[in-house]
Amino acid sequence: MSETRRKLTTIFCADVQDYTRLMGADEEGTLASLKRCREAMGRLIESHGGRVINTWGDGLIADFPSVVEAVRAAVDTQNELAGFNARRPADGRMLFRIGINLGDVIVEGDDIYGDGVNIAARLQTSAAAGGIVISSTVYDQVRNKVAVGFEFLGPLMVKNVDEGVPSYAVKIGDARDETSSAERSGPARPQPAPVMAAAKAETIPAPGGHRLYGVLGVIAAVLIGINILSWQGVFWARFPVLALAVVAALAWNRDQILFNRKITSLAILALGLAGINIFTWTGQFWAVWPILGIAAVMGVRWSMRR
DSSP: OEEEEEEEEEEEEEETTTTHHHHHHOOOHHHHHHHHHHHHHHHHHTTOOOOOEEEEEEEEEEEEHHHHHHHHHHHHHHHHHHHHHHHOOOGOOOEEEEEEEEEEEEEEEEEESHHHHHHHHHHHHHHHHOOEEEEEHHHHHHHTSOOOOEEEEEEEEOOOOSOOOOEEEEEOOOOHHHHHHHHOOOOOOOOOOOOOOOOSSSSOOOTTSSSHHHHHHHHHHHHHHHHHOOOOOOTTTEEEEEEHHHHHHHHHHHHOOOOHHHHHHHHHHHHHHHHHHTOOOOSOHHHHHHHHHHHEEEEEEEHOOO
């Protein structure tokens, strides 16, 4: 049986806003996006000295020995995910809510329990999409150490906790000092102000990112240039350029959420085959047969999806 002990730690809770709606619109695409966002979040948590304790559904819980590093990890996470969401349709963005609390918890094996965890989870549900809410115990430790602003939200009621927990919204990208924050920290406000994550240029590394398109475009241009400069009557560059176009299309398909990804992949492969047939034209459209087979598979998949 695992030994039970107590410790003071910083609890970091996160989940996805409107996760049920996203899953209803596109299960496969939502799960792929969730995986990539979690990988980015886990990397940032570890880089700030934290530890991912558990994940379930769209949720994640971690703990940190440092309160400051926990808040920095949350800010970095929201900034990086803002870059990821910036290139997605408004109704397909995966926006996380993060709550952070410093509290005494019960440790059993790799899990933690207690009011400290419950408070962090309550703060998380109170955060705006793409935002961060912290408890007053966290605020007291970070208000002069992290280059963000804070807005007092008043006390939040938490199950099994007698008194409300004073909480603050982290204003990401707001460099206002603690004095300005204190001036705003008056009575509890009935409506918490929304917290907007600053969209930084940093993005989650992804094969379908703009950098990949640029690299593929440069390679294609160089190949065409070499072909022209060494012209011997044959446009041989058309084949590698076609291959690069297929790679770019597959990369785009990995990021898009408008269509079913597997069906779109089959369509891209069909177009690639048609291109090869055209480039090697001998008077016969042989690609019609594999394209017909691909179309049949696409139809079956679409029928099953419907």
